Amino acid sequence: MENILQTADRLFQNRYIISIKKAFTITLPVIILGSIASLINNIPINIVQMGLSTPVGQVIRAVNSAIWLGSTAVMAILIAWTLGYYLGNTYKLNGTLSALTSVSAYLAICVTTSDGGISLGQLGSGGLFGAILIAILATELYHAFSNLKINISEDTAEEVRQMFAALLPVMLSVFCIALTNGILLMTSGKGVDEWIYTALSLLFSAADGGGLAGTLFLVFGIHIFWFFGIHGGNVMDSIMVSAFGENLIRNTDLYALDHNAFDEHLAIISKGFLDTFVFMGGAGTSLCIIIAVFIIARSRYMRSIAKMGGVFALFNMNEIVLFGFPIILNPILLIPFLLTPLTITLISWSAMSLGLAARVVTEVHWAMPPLISGYLATGGHLSGSILQMINIIAGILIYLPFIRLMDRRAVQKESLKDNNTALLKNTLNTVVEKVHSSTGEINGEITDFSIVLESVVRDLNVLSAQMQQQxxxxxxxxxxxxxxxxxxxxxxxxxxxxxxxxxxxxxxxxxxxxxxxxxxxxxxxxxxxxxxxxxxxxxxxxxxxxxxxxxxxxxxxxxxxxxxxxxxxxxxxxxxxxxxxxxxxxxxxxxxxxxxxxxxxxxxxxxxxxxxxxxxxxxxxxxxxxxxxxxxxxxxxxxxxxxxxxxxxxxxxxxxxxxxxxxxxxxxxxxxxxxxxxxxxxxxxxxxxxxxxxxxxxxxxxxxxxxxxxxxxxxxxxxxxxxxxxxxxxxx
CATH class of the missing domain: 1.10.287.1490 (Helix Hairpins)
Known part of the structure; x- marks a missing residue:
């Protein structure tokens, strides 16, 4: 296992993966802010929602919506900026100009709405994959054109000289991407961004009508996208709708006739099935990660992230967990992040097929906490909550060995940091002792020097007496x-x-x-x-x-x-x-x-x-x-x-x-x-x-x-x- 992870570490130690990690890490405060605002507005508690319906609550809701628009809703822009900045630094380019080029290039390929605007879906998590690819491409073009400089007098201000030096590289980089997008639009009717997501959708179009194999394939696709920082739910949304979009509606109608949630005529797979029994705590069943950390982890950093993200994971918001540990582009957690939702999907499908658990017959708000959501989704059957509990335990068992390995590494780093801190303290103590010792020697020298000065003063006093006589x-x-x-x-x-x-x-x-x-x-x-x-x-x-x-x-x-x-x-x-x-x-x-x-x-x-x-x-x-x-x-x-x-x-x-x-x-x-x-x-x-x-x-x-x-x-x-x-x- 350790050898496999070391090989994975080496594969992930390239400039692109490192820059993407830094980009997601640096945007974590904004992501947390957007998650808090979204949680407050969508928390499925009646008294909270009633409070948000009052005049004061409407102001709070409007403020939270504005915060969400300025953070999570424009995540693609934030990632394009930060990724361009860090990737440009690896080429020793001007990071700010590289970031500007990346953002401008991404906005140039975004599909416009009927009124000439840009769809908000492309600026948020749904456009992350396109933003990452365009930011990398724009930075590479900027690096390739960086030798085309306009040199001006050295007496000019530094900012002006940098602007002229970057004028041609920035213009050519954005122009090339915009030209390519324009050619694709004229020839096929789709821009670069649309072709990216069309290609991704085609990769997983083999899902067949909501069957078990197709569902496992969809779950795998959602999580593999999430691992690379792409909002898998948004990418796979159209496929999920075509595969089992009407299953929950049909289940609700059948349940209204006989109130039997164990009826074999009810469909097992539906979007509510995935939200309730698979995506507990968010993608990757992140609630299991939180619990596993609290059980076994000794790392201060991991436990602090778990404490911070645990509250949000209860309401199925896991951005803090995904970007905090991080799970995205983390080779240690790749296997459990993919294996846990697949295993839970298979367990849930088997339990419902065997009649051990009721099937999903009603839609529940996506932010409803686990155990409660299982009870409500199955029409008020405890079997739904029990099945959720079994799935959580299975997920914890899958995550535990990987969390232990990740925790061991984190503890070693923290221990090394503590050892360095102790070494630094010892060094400083040695410095202090040396200074004290040297101070004693200096005091002795000063005392001797004082005696010499007293002798000089006496001589000067004699000279002063002789001067007074004159x-x-x-x-x-x-x-x-x-x-x-x-x-x-x-x-x-x-x-x-x-x-x-x-x-x-x-x-x-x-x-x-x-x-x-x-x-x-x-x-x-x-x-x-x-x-x-x-x-x-x-x-x-x-x-x-x-x-x-x-x-x-x-x-x-x-x-x-x-x-x-x-x-x-x-x-x-x-x-x-x-x-x-x-x-x-x-x-x-x-x-x-x-x-x-x-x-x-x-x-x-x-x-x-x-x-x-x-x-x-x-x-x-x-x-x-x-x-x-x-x-x-x-x-x-x-x-x-x-x-x-x-x-x-x-x-x-x-x-x-x-x-x-x-x-x-x-x-x-x-x-x-x-x-x-x-x-x-x-x-x-x-x-x-x-x-x-x-x-x-x-x-x-x-x-x-x-x-x-x-x-x-x-x-x-x-x-x-x-x-x-x-x-x-x-x-x-």
Missing amino acids: MQVMHTCDEYMRTIDTSVGNTDTSIKAVLQNMEKTNTLSTTGAQNLQQTMQEMEEAFFSTQKTNELASQLNLRCEQIEGMLKSIEDISVQTTTLSRSASIEATHADVHGKEFSVAAANIKDLSEATAKAVSDIEGLLQGMKADTSDMIERSEVSFKRVETGLQQVIDANRLFGEIVQNIHNIQVQCHTVLKYNGEVIDELQQINEQIQTTSHFFEETASHTSKVAAQVRNRSDESKEMAHKLRKLNVETSLMTVNALENLES
Whole structure:
């Protein structure tokens, strides 16, 4: 047995199986969450279901449904992502990009609904097999195309460079799978996903009308699919419906006539038969696994999974058991996982055929716990519960030797882990003891070093006493320095005053220059204003000449008007005879009157223009006078400023004499300081000699400190090695 299992282990130690195991293991928390939500909504207890019918219960039911939709209902997507991630890591690819490629490729081959959506059945456990195959294929294509990179500048951000490097591999991988799916759809009407499940169904289409052989074949197929992580019930659902879909309905009708659950005319095999007597605790009769673990297992991990999954197994939900131990892709549990449901199916069929147990005559909710479900499914016969008990015992006996073997391995791993933990503790204790021992040595070294330091301190105290004897001399030197500081301070003040005067002189000079420039500008503007006045005067003369011409026109018009008036008077006397000529004369008189009015209007316009020009000339003349006055005042200010400049120059000369005076005083003070420095230099010569002796002693002590530091470094290296060994033991 051990040799067979070792061979199976080697067969299962390839990159695909390992990646699939990791994918299912990492999604276990989400699967457990979905199982809890589904259990709460489907638990077959009346009081619970009544509570879920209340307003608050409906909210709880809606929340659980949402949780189920976000976990178990999209299990195929989760597995496609995690499988792509782990399989991509085995090729040293970017795991995230590999996962994205797998999910995108799987969604590309999913069959769409009439409204363009994706069927939820393909995203859940029913699509697991397709998701696994497509994720493997997409990752392999991504690996094959990974050399087709778009290289960009290294100065670009790392995320952008990774995106460009993966652009072609990801696009080509998804495109190839989508293209293949499209070709299959156009040629056969079925996509890749549908062909996968059609092929799987054809493998088990030999089930014949619900007979014993066909039923055993179906049970075997369901569990072999589950072993590879495929929801066998969903894959085989259509076959089970065609094989014995109506058997339970016919049994219910016959039982309603005579209430005899032992009637030989009742069909033995039905979906209710499998749910009630075979799938107790879920696929593989997982309830037997839980009980066997509690009976024989000593592994802490196995017992914890059994405790966690036991409650769910009572209600026929075994995802925690399947993915927790795990049973999926576990070579140790392959034989009992297949053998137990086949054996129980044969026992149940034999018991009902021999009339030892009642047959299934009514449908029971799939989440009903065992023993209760057997009693209810057989129409209230204890034989149903007794048969379930016998099946559970038979399953436990089949699982026990394999659970023992699996437990032995788990205990060995846990024991090895415990031994490593103990070794780590011993190592750490050794490290602690070594540190304590080294600490004692260090304390001794520190004590010796303290003695040396005390000697150095005593020498320094002697040196300090000698320094105090020279403090009086330094005090005198300080007084001279203060005198120098005062003299220098006065010199600085004088220099600052000189600088201030120079700045003021500079400012005044600049102001004078600006004022003179402004005066020149004002003079130029006055000149231009005078020119404008002359031009306006010329225009005025021209307009006057025009007025004279117009006046002559008016005089001519007046003469003509007089003549016409006379003619009009004469013709007026003959109006009865010469009315026509009189009209012409009257018209001429009218035209002349209009011309006269126009001439008068033009004269008024010209006169208004003359008035405006005259006003402008007056204003400009006033502005020119004001500017001339301003220029004169600025010239006066410039003269005054230049006077101040002369006075400031005089002040600068006085300040320079003051500086020279203070420089003489400083020279005298410096001579006195030089004498004092000569006296102090002898003291520092003696001090330097003594300090050299002290420095020699300190150097000797420094050599001792270096030796002690070498010991500390050696101790640090030993401690580091021991720590590395401890970490290696922990990792192994």
